[in-house]
Structures are given as C-alpha cells and as structure tokens.
Amino acid sequence: MxxxxxxxxxxxxxxxxxxxxxxxxxxxxxxxxxxxxxxxxxxxxxxxxxxxxLHHCPNCGNLTDMDLCSICRDKSRDPSTIIVVEDVRDVMSMEKMQEYHGLYHVLNGVLSPSAGTAIEDINLMSLLERLQKHPEIKEVIIATNANVEGETTAMYIARLLKPIGVKVTRIACGLSVGSDIEYADEMTLFKAIEGRTEL
The missing domain is CATH 1.10.8.420 (RecR Domain 1)
Structure with missing residues (x-):
C-alpha cells in the first residue's frame, strides 16, 4: 500500500x-x-x-542576513588575528568559548580531490585579498579539522600565505581532556606528542 x-x-x-x-x-x-x-x-x-x-558575508564567508556579519561589524574585535575555519558552525563553536576576540574566515568547505573539491570551490582566494588589503592582520590561525582533508587544506593555506609574511599557526591537535591514551589512534597520539608544551 x-x-x-x-x-x-x-x-x-x-x-x-x-x-x-x-x-x-x-x-x-x-x-x-x-x-x-x-x-x-x-x-x-x-x-x-x-x-x-541568509547569505555569506562578503568579507569573511560567515552567514548573515545583513550586508556584513555581526562579527565583521563589531569594531571591538581584534583585527590583527584571523581564525580560518571550515564551516559556519565552527564559528559558533569558537564563539561559545568566549576566549577568542579576533576575526574569522570561513572556507565553506575543504580541499578534497576524492570529492572533487578544488581551490576554486572553497572561499580561499578572498582570504588572500583580505590579507593584501589589511596589513594590520598579523596572524592567521588555521582551525580546520584534524582529518586528511583538513590537514591537506591547512598545509595548502600555510604554503600559500608564507610568502605574504603573515604569521601562520595551526590549532593544537591531540588527546582531548579526559581521554585515555589506550583508546587513542596513532594520528591522535602523534599530534599530541608533536604539539607538546613545556611545563
């Protein structure tokens, strides 16, 4: 039936x-x-x-119903730092932390040859334009996910931005708070050791 x-x-x-x-x-x-x-x-x-x-903010790629998103309009934000994220939802996650007061750049995707996603398919070239127009930007923090596509995208962005002279950093990856080493995979452990800090 x-x-x-x-x-x-x-x-x-x-x-x-x-x-x-x-x-x-x-x-x-x-x-x-x-x-x-x-x-x-x-x-x-x-x-x-x-x-x-709703549309993407022409400045950063975040979602907005105005000309610019609320973060780009906020004059109290630190204009010297930009966090590059994959998705609008990542902006919301970062904002919940209430510790970061800089700006964002939303890629709205990642480089993925297997999925057919290339440079022109993500919001990357506008980041270069932004850096050239705004010399006050001193650091770009790459906060893509710690998977193959996220790592590939992070490395590509780092190589692309190095010649510009801006500082490029990557968020730390590794063991999350409260997790057990015995249940972690090899990549997570490698990233945890690689991102170690002095006590």
Whole structure:
C-alpha cells in the first residue's frame, strides 16, 4: 500500500535531510499531520526565510542576513588575528568559548580531490585579498579539522600565505581532556606528542 501523494511527497522531502532515513522521515511527516495549522505555517515560513534572507558575508564567508556579519561589524574585535575555519558552525563553536576576540574566515568547505573539491570551490582566494588589503592582520590561525582533508587544506593555506609574511599557526591537535591514551589512534597520539608544551 502506498501513502497518499501529499504525505509521500513530504516523506521524500524529509529524506533529503542528512541522516534522515525512511522511518524517521515517515515519523516526521505523520507528526506534521498532528501539528496546529499556525505551527506548520510558521515552520514553512522559517524554511523559506533561511533560503531567502541568509547569505555569506562578503568579507569573511560567515552567514548573515545583513550586508556584513555581526562579527565583521563589531569594531571591538581584534583585527590583527584571523581564525580560518571550515564551516559556519565552527564559528559558533569558537564563539561559545568566549576566549577568542579576533576575526574569522570561513572556507565553506575543504580541499578534497576524492570529492572533487578544488581551490576554486572553497572561499580561499578572498582570504588572500583580505590579507593584501589589511596589513594590520598579523596572524592567521588555521582551525580546520584534524582529518586528511583538513590537514591537506591547512598545509595548502600555510604554503600559500608564507610568502605574504603573515604569521601562520595551526590549532593544537591531540588527546582531548579526559581521554585515555589506550583508546587513542596513532594520528591522535602523534599530534599530541608533536604539539607538546613545556611545563
């Protein structure tokens, strides 16, 4: 037996979301049937607004609904330091820490030959332009993920920026607080030893 067309289409729509299989999509679709009309309207309005009103900040690549994102507009931020991250969600994670007060540059991706992602597919060239326009930037901190694609991207950025004369650093990688050495993989242990500090 097949579901009526409207619910079948809604199930298909939910299945386009990452990590949502047929069972979860079906559960979501039937939950929508039980929702109040005003809640469904608000939900659909929010979906449309996200697509229509949000865009990437032309300065840093962060998401915004204004000309520039709130971080680029904030004059109290330290303009001498930029953290380069892979994704907008990484900016939010860094901001939760409340210890970093510089600027960001969001790549919106990483270099990945296997996935067909090249230099022109990520927000990298605008970082070079930014550094050339703003000599007050003294350090670029690369905060890509500690996986093959993240490491490849970090090394490429470092090589690209060295001739400019700006200091390029990489966030420390290795054992997280509270983890056990016996459960760590070789790369994590290598990075932990490589990033050791003096006591």
């Amino acid at each position: 097949q579901y009526p067309a409207p619910i079948a289409k809604l199930i298909d729509s939910f299945m386009k979301l990452p990590g949502v299989g047929e069972k979860t999509a079906t559960r979501y679709a039937f939950y929508v049937l039980q929702m109040e009309d005003q809640d469904v309207s608000a939900f659909s309005k929010n979906l449309l607004e996200v697509k229509r009103k």
